[in-house]
Each structure stands twice: as C-alpha cells, then as structure tokens.
Amino acid sequence: MARDFKRTSLEGSFWGRQQLLALAALIGCLSTYGITISLFTPLLSLILESRGASATLIGALAMAGPVGVMLGSFVIPRFMRQIEGRKLLLAGVVIEIVLIVALMSTDSVLAWFVIRFLGGLTGVVLFVVTETWMIEITPEPHRGRVMGLYNTTLALSFALGPLILSMTGIEGETPFVAGIILMALAGLPLLFAGTYRPSSAEEPGFGIVSFIRVAPLLALACFVVAFKDLAGVSLLPVYGLRVGLDESSAVLMLFFASIGGALLQLPIGWAADYFDARKVLVVCAFVGVLGALIWPFVVVVAVPGLLWITLFLWWGFFAGVYTVAMILAGQWFKGVELATAMAAFGVYWGMGAFAGPLIGGISMDLWNPHGLALTLVIVAGGFFAVSLLRRLYHPRLDRLVG
Numbered sequence: 446m447a448r449d450f451k452r453t454s455l456e457g458s459f460w461g462r463q464q465l466l467a468l469a470a471l472i473g474c475l476s477t478y479g480i481t482i483s484l485f486t487p488l489l490s491l492i493l494e495s496r497g498a499s500a501t502l503i504g505a506l507a508m509a510g511p512v513g514v515m516l517g518s519f520v521i522p523r524f525m526r527q528i529e530g531r532k533l534l535l536a537g538v539v540i541e542i543v544l545i546v547a548l549m550s551t552d553s554v555l556a557w558f559v560i561r562f563l564g565g566l567t568g569v570v571l572f573v574v575t576e577t578w579m580i581e582i583t584p585e586p587h588r589g590r591v592m593g594l595y596n597t598t599l600a601l602s603f604a605l606g607p608l609i610l611s612m613t614g615i616e617g618e619t620p621f622v623a624g625i626i627l628m629a630l631a632g633l634p635l636l637f638a639g640t641y642r643p644s645s646a647e648e649p650g651f652g653i654v655s656f657i658r659v660a661p662l663l664a665l666a667c668f669v670v671a672f673k674d675l676a677g678v679s680l681l682p683v684y685g686l687r688v689g690l691d692e693s694s695a696v697l698m699l700f701f702a703s704i705g706g707a708l709l710q711l712p713i714g715w716a717a718d719y720f721d722a723r724k725v726l727v728v729c730a731f732v733g734v735l736g737a738l739i740w741p742f743v744v745v746v747a748v749p750g751l752l753w754i755t756l757f758l759w760w761g762f763f764a765g766v767y768t769v770a771m772i773l774a775g776q777w778f779k780g781v782e783l784a785t786a787m788a789a790f791g792v793y794w795g796m797g798a799f800a801g802p803l804i805g806g807i808s809m810d811l812w813n814p815h816g817l818a819l820t821l822v823i824v825a826g827g828f829f830a831v832s833l834l835r836r837l838y839h840p841r842l843d844r845l846v847g
Contacts, residue, residue, distance in 0.1 A: 463639050464582050470634035472595055474534065475575045476602040477631035481541070481624050482568070483606025485548070486510075489557060491615045502554070508799070509558050513565020514572075515795040518788040519653050521573045525784045530574050530641030537570040538632035542625055549621035569791055577784045578641045580775040586718060592771045593714020596764070600707035643780035650782065656789035660777065662837040663786070664793045666726075666770035669828045671797030673733075673763055673821060676805035677702060680817050687814035688744050698744075701753040702760035709761030710768050717772050723838050726769040730829040732762035737825045741818040763825065777840045 490503045524533060544564050548557065576595075583591045613620040650659075657664040678699065685695030717725045736759025743755045770790070778786045808816030831837065 464584075467582055467638045467641075468579060468591065470636075470638035471575045471579050472598055473634040474538075474631045474638075475571060475595075476598045477627055478538075478541070478568075478571055479599050479602035480605045480609065481545075481627045481631070483603040484609055484620065484624055484627070485545075485606075487607055488610055488615055488620050489548075489561075491610075493554070495615065498554075506554070506557060506561060509561035510565035510568065511795045511798055513562040513567075514569045515565075515792050517566040517569035518573070518791040518795075521569055521788050522649060522781055522785040524570070525574060525577070525643055526781055530578050531635055531638055533570055533574050534635050534638075535632060537567050537574075538628055538635070540567045541571075542628045545621055545624045545628065549618055569788070572791065573784060573787045574641075576771070576787045576790075577643065580771065580783060580787075581643070581779070582641075583775070585776070588775050589714035589717035589722070589768075589772050590711065591714070592768050592775075593711040593717075596710040596714075596768050596771075597707050600703070600710070600764075604703070604707075643784055649785040651785065653785065653789045653792050656786060657793070658841060660774075660786065660840050662831065662834075663770045663774055664789065665828055665831055666766050667790045667793040668797035668800075669824050670764060670767040670770075671794040672801035672804075672824055673760075674706075674801065675798045676801035676817065676821065677760070679802045680805045680809060684809070684814045684817050685744065687809075690744070694749065697749075698752065698756055702756040705757035705759070705761030706764040707761075709758075709765060713762070713765035713768050714772070717769055722769055722772050722776070723835075726766065726773075727829075727832050729762045729765040729769060730825070730832040732758065733766065733825040734822065734829045736760075736763065737818065737821040741815060766828070773838070 486507060489506060493503045493506065541564065544560050544567065547560050551557070579591065579595060580588065609623055610620060613623050681699050681702065682695040685698045686692065690698075713725065713729065736755065740752070740755050740759055743752045746752075774783065774786045774790070805817050805820055808820040810816070812819065
C-alpha cells in the first residue's frame with residue numbers, strides 16, 4: 446500500500462526509502478515537464494513567425510501561459526486541501542496531453558491562446574503540488590541540497606526542449622508527438638511516488654495577495670529573480686549586439702549565464718544547509734549587485750573568457766536568491782500554508798516576468814544600450830538592501846489583519 450506522507454516525520458535527518466522514491470519521482474516528473482515547456486514555447490513562436498505573424502502577436506501568445514499560472518495560483522491551495530497530491534499531478538499530466546493534442550489539431554491562433562492559457566492553469570498545479578510535496582518530505586538538514594538539485598535539474602531540462610526541436614523541426618506533427626511522449630514519460634515516475642496530503646489542512650492564515658505582507662522578503666525574491674531572468678533572456682543578446690559583439694558572442698552571453706544559473710544551485714543549496722540561510726541569501730544578493738555592476742564593463746573590454754566567467758557567476762548567484770527563498774519557505778510554513786506560499790511564488794514570479802522585459806526594453810530605448818544594465822543594478826541593489834533587514838527573516842502572521 447502506498448504510504449501517506451501526512452504521517453511522515455518531516456523534521457528529522459533520516460531518509461526513508463519512500464521519501465527517496467518520491468523525491469526522485471517528483472524531480473523526474475517536473476524536469477520532464479520542463480523539457481515540454483521549453484519545446485512548445487519556441488515551437489509555437491516559430492510556427493507563427495513562418496506564417497508572417499507580428500512580433501506583438503508572438504509575444505502575446507507566449508504570455509498566455511504565465512497569465513494562466515498567475516490566475517491558477519489563487520485556487521490551487523484549495524484543491525490541495527480536498528484532493529490527494531498524486532491524483533492532482535496525474536490529472537495535470539493527462540490534461541497536458543489533451544491540450545497538446547488540441548494544439549496539434551487546430552491552426553486557429555485564437556484557439557492556441559485559449560489552450561496556452563489552460564496549459565498555464567495546469568502547469569501551476571504541477572509546480573505547486575510538486576514543490577510543496579518535495580519541501581515537506583525533505584528532512585530539514587538536507588533541504589538546501591535537495592532544493593538546489595531540483596532547481597539545477599529543472600534549469601537544465603529547459604535547455605533540452607530547444608535541442609529536441611532542432612531535431613524534430615517545426616513542420617508537421619512530429620514535435621507535437623514528441624511532446625505527448627514526454628508528458629507520458631513525466632507521468633510514469635508518479636506511479637512510484639506514494640501519496641501525499643499537506644501535513645496540515647486548516648484554512649491558511651494568509652492568501653496569495655496578502656503573502657507580501659506576511660513574507661515580503663520571499664515575495665520580492667521571486668519578483669527580482671523573474672525580472673532578471675526574463676529581462677536577461679529577452680534583451681541580453683540584444684545588448685551584446687548593440688555594444689559591438691558578433692551574433693555568436695551575443696548568444697553565448699546568455700548561454701554561459703544560463704549554465705551558471707543551473708550549475709550553481711546545488712552548491713548554493715549545500716551552503717544553505719551548512720551555514721545560516723540568511724547569510725547565504727545576503728551573499729547571493731550581493732553578488733547579484735556586484736555582477737550587474739561589473740558585466741557591462743567586461744563586455745566593453747571584450748575578453749570573452751572573462752565575460753563568460755562573469756556572467757556565469759552573476760547569473761548563478763542571482764538565481765540562488767530563488768533557491769534560498771524556497772528553503773526559507775520550507776522553514777517558515779507547513780501544510781496548506783506552504784502550498785499557499787508556493788502558489789504565491791508563482792504569482793510574484795509572474796509579475797516580475799511581465800515587468801522585466803517591459804522595463805528593460807524601455808530603459809534600453811531611453812539610454813541605448815546601457816539602460817538595461819542600469820535597471821538590473823537598481824533592481825539587484827534594491828533587493829540587496831532589503832536582504833540586510835533582519836526583521837524580514839520571520840513570517841509576519843501576527844501583523845496580518847483579515
């Protein structure tokens with residue numbers, strides 16, 4: 446009989462066989478789903494580009510999913526109080542497969558908007574249930590390394606979707622069939638994951654919107670990391686071209702930055718296990734500011750090796766802010782409140798994802814091209830200042846009214 450993790454001791458250092466199986470299954474499921482996300486986002490954009498669609502339309506379609514994520518975040522904690530976790534995940538996998546079939550079956554752009562929006566709703570189920578489950582069953586002394594491993598694996602999985610797309614091409618049904626196979630594979634590990642219900646199912650003492658009053662540090666961490674991620678992904682290569690780099694070097698800027706964002710999460714999580722998580726967060730925030738100050742000058746110096754190392758460290762440590770935020774959430778919240786916190790992560794991350802490319806693009810137009818670097822310095826510097834405030838390292842439930 447599958448084990449119910451509601452009765453598992455969560456705070457000891459002992460690893461049970463079922464815990465290890467569940468963690469492996471959850472990381473495997475979500476990483477495979479990550480490949481699917483990174484396959485279909487460029488696939489649909491390239492299909493629209495081949496049809497002569499405007500960049501505005503392509504960008505709007507890309508944002509339909511995040512809109513679904515943000516809206517779905519408001520209801521997922523309620524679902525988790527009523528429906529067992531593995532059932533939610535398996536339902537999410539099945540729905541994703543149905544949505545891929547729907548994408549494959551129609552050429553209507555309007556239908557694609559609806560399907561991508563629904564995909565965002567399903568995606569938030571997969572992410573919030575998986576992350577809450579992982580945090581709750583991981584013994585606290587090992588939580589940092591597990592969250593680091595999870596974020597590393599997920600980040601690397603996002604690199605595989607475009608690789609698969611390069612092999613399948615965008616014509617015909619092949620890439621869609623590949624996505625269906627991937628989602629089916631994502632569901633298989635869940636058969637070994639056991640069952641899960643939050644360790645407490647009481648009504649949470651806060652909601653998605655009020656989360657910023659309860660844990661402003663964590664809400665801001667999600668916002669600034671997403672701001673950096675989306676501003677960097679969309680504009681960093683453009684910055685490189687505008688300061689005189691060739692196209693290959695401009696693209697490599699993003700490649701080495703992204704690799705840093707993946708590979709440094711495990712050592713950052715390890716550090717959070719062995720040292721005070723607050724100090725690790727402050728270090729990550731400080732390197733985020735320092736890197737944002739330095740990399741524009743390194744670009745101008747035009748020493749490729751130095752530039753790659755700088756971007757690798759800057760992006761990796763800045764991404765570590767999110768890893769440590771997940772660790773702190775696991776320390777501060779349990780049960781449905783943890784699920785609500787992780788759902789709030791999705792909302793505030795989505796806000797940063799919207800703001801980053803918009804503000805970064807406007808800043809580049811106002812001061813071409815260095816407005817982007819200045820904006821990232823201001824955002825990183827603001828969060829570094831906030832990370833120094835010790836009073837923010839405790840959830841403020843006692844101050845929450847209503």
